[in-house]
Amino acid sequence: MRKPLVYAVLSALLFGSLAPAASAEGAQDGLIASYTLGSLIKSDGTYWIWGENGKSVPTQLHGLTNVTQAFSDGYVEKKDGSLWHWEGKPGSPTGYEIQEIKGIMHPVDVLASSGKVLVLDVEGRVYKMAEESAGPDSAAYALVDGIADVVKMEDDGGIFSFLKRDGSVWRSDAKFDYLWQSTELGGAVDLQQGIVLQQDGTVYDWPESYQSGDWPHIPAQAVAGLPAVRAIWSNGRTNLAIDNENRLWFWGMTVTGASDGTTYHRQAVPVLLANVKNVQSASIVGRAIVAFTKEGKVYQASIERETMPSNAEFKPIAGGISEVRDGRGYMMLQKTDGTLWGWGDINFLRVEGGDDYDSPVQLPAPIEVVLNGESVALSNGVIVRSGQAFIPLRSVFEKLGAKVSWDNESKIATVERAAADPADSVKVQLNFKTGTMTLNGSPVQLQNGLFSAEGSTYLPLRFISESLGAKVDWQAKQGKIAITMA
Numbered sequence: 001m002r003k004p005l006v007y008a009v010l011s012a013l014l015f016g017s018l019a020p021a022a023s024a025e026g027a028q029d030g031l032i033a034s035y036t037l038g039s040l041i042k043s044d045g046t047y048w049i050w051g052e053n054g055k056s057v058p059t060q061l062h063g064l065t066n067v068t069q070a071f072s073d074g075y076v077e078k079k080d081g082s083l084w085h086w087e088g089k090p091g092s093p094t095g096y097e098i099q100e101i102k103g104i105m106h107p108v109d110v111l112a113s114s115g116k117v118l119v120l121d122v123e124g125r126v127y128k129m130a131e132e133s134a135g136p137d138s139a140a141y142a143l144v145d146g147i148a149d150v151v152k153m154e155d156d157g158g159i160f161s162f163l164k165r166d167g168s169v170w171r172s173d174a175k176f177d178y179l180w181q182s183t184e185l186g187g188a189v190d191l192q193q194g195i196v197l198q199q200d201g202t203v204y205d206w207p208e209s210y211q212s213g214d215w216p217h218i219p220a221q222a223v224a225g226l227p228a229v230r231a232i233w234s235n236g237r238t239n240l241a242i243d244n245e246n247r248l249w250f251w252g253m254t255v256t257g258a259s260d261g262t263t264y265h266r267q268a269v270p271v272l273l274a275n276v277k278n279v280q281s282a283s284i285v286g287r288a289i290v291a292f293t294k295e296g297k298v299y300q301a302s303i304e305r306e307t308m309p310s311n312a313e314f315k316p317i318a319g320g321i322s323e324v325r326d327g328r329g330y331m332m333l334q335k336t337d338g339t340l341w342g343w344g345d346i347n348f349l350r351v352e353g354g355d356d357y358d359s360p361v362q363l364p365a366p367i368e369v370v371l372n373g374e375s376v377a378l379s380n381g382v383i384v385r386s387g388q389a390f391i392p393l394r395s396v397f398e399k400l401g402a403k404v405s406w407d408n409e410s411k412i413a414t415v416e417r418a419a420a421d422p423a424d425s426v427k428v429q430l431n432f433k434t435g436t437m438t439l440n441g442s443p444v445q446l447q448n449g450l451f452s453a454e455g456s457t458y459l460p461l462r463f464i465s466e467s468l469g470a471k472v473d474w475q476a477k478q479g480k481i482a483i484t485m486a
Helices: 003-015 394-400 462-468
Strands: 032-035 039-042 047-049 067-070 075-078 082-088 096-105 107-113 116-121 126-129 141-143 150-156 159-164 169-172 188-192 195-198 203-205 229-234 238-243 248-256 263-273 279-285 288-293 298-302 315-318 321-326 330-335 340-344 368-371 383-385 388-391 403-407 412-417 426-431 436-439 451-453 456-460 471-475 480-484
Touching (some): 032 067, 039 067, 096 116, 096 141, 116 150, 150 188, 188 229, 195 229, 229 279, 238 279, 248 288, 279 321, 288 321, 315 340
Antiparallel strands (some): 032 039, 075 082, 107 116, 126 141, 150 159, 159 169, 195 203, 229 238, 238 248, 248 263, 288 298, 298 315, 321 330, 403 412, 412 426, 471 480
């Protein structure tokens, strides 16, 4: 049966439209306080998820309020400094389970990697989730002995590194039975996966053999051929550095082939990438170097080759960018008008429209729906298309107590909302054989066709609002659709 479509139809009939929709598609300056690759926090402290978190558009996660910071793997910090964790739980009333992590306050980072969960707090303490825990919400977190005053932590293939406030670097395997100081390093200011930046601008890395059994006794070595460096980036295979003249350098792995035929090619000597200048930050996204310049422009150059040449072509991705967030297969760009855009593996990002590694695709605005003063939990968020808002509202529909019947033989769905005065009753019939719809016996022609996203069927709200007199207030600054029913 196609009852989800029926629910969306009646919901749309009952609730009207968003106006002006152009505001939802345009500038969002001040609406988004912060964001990650799969979540965002609105300025009102509400928390929204999408992409790898299972939604195609930003969808509010009800139950989390006053959120100020989001970390990986479902961890967030609230305004009072408390640490919380959420995870999907099919079959629960909300579809999620949300619990506070007791005993940890004011987190600054969460590292969920190599089967471990580490939490770093503002005082530089590191907590490790107990091995026997069934999951984060039932876990006991214990301080990692022998390490304090930490400002950054990284995982390099099961070898964990910690940068302390005094510039020293300490390392441990995944058991955390012992911590070793890398005494050859002092005055470190940053570390990435397997590489360290020193205060004097030198860069160190560990040889590939460091993960063998004697890795604690293998020192890091200075990377020859680099000038004074101010910033580094690494994914454990490919390394990038930005020097004091804002030039970009490359060394490490390029890649060719795919699947079982994938081959990595090591390039040990750093090469200056001459065709991009004034670089502010850089990273690897998929099989591309992505450079963000001080002019607010983003460029990409492929590493899908056997050797990275100095004259590698950098193609423009976007301009007018104020900030970037990089991921393994995709990245998020925030423009100066506050809007968010995805680029890279869009199929993984799950944002509608666009081609992988072509043009950036705008992430729809996080729009909250409020019915009679109550925020409505949606299965998937509001979608704006061609100047109109579309929304699935089954949960609202059920609150109205409407009756739905389905005739499997005729493929006709009937939705009825009774009223004391028969003249105020609503009866909608949808014929899925003919594709026609009637409202109280009269044919209805919708301006826009139906579509589905993440199992929810969408309809535009404008026709229904005008037909049935629902009051709809579009609050652009708050990103809300306020619906009032008599």
